[in-house]
Amino acid sequence: MLPLPALRPFLFGLVVLPLVKRVAKPVLREVVKASVGIALDVKKAADEARAELQEIAAEASAESAAGRPAARTARVTVAPVSDNGSKAP
Template identity: 50%
Template structure:
């Protein structure tokens, strides 16, 4: 039966060959089992369905990923700006404190010198 299939497959379209192969696979002599569906036949039937479902699904996943990426970048930029603002505030406080301390030492030295002179 396989030789008959090969000789009859010449000149047939791909779908006709697939259908003939499916028939060949399911027509075992004396077999009363359910017809076995070859994997390539399942693939040919499922491929258009998968394409219809997978393309919008993949598009949604990519769209969500890009949106999340932009949101994360925005959040990182805002956090960086907050850190820069806090750093500037702390630096300003440190400078003003060190200036006050230096001024206090100078005022204290002048007062001590004034008391010593009197």
């Protein structure tokens, strides 16, 4: 038996930690690479969506400026109502 109680964990750490480091470092590197790739894909998709929304807004603005109703605008007709709440003849 070893004379000091802290010597056993110390020796265990000297042997195991370098082995764990050799295994964990490449695994963590791959995790980080995958995370960066996913982040870039999400950014690209968000940029494309923003560009499409800006295009739709520009088209609607141009149609509005030209005096044409936007393609998605619905026309609503309201029947006239008299002062007492009944429909006017």
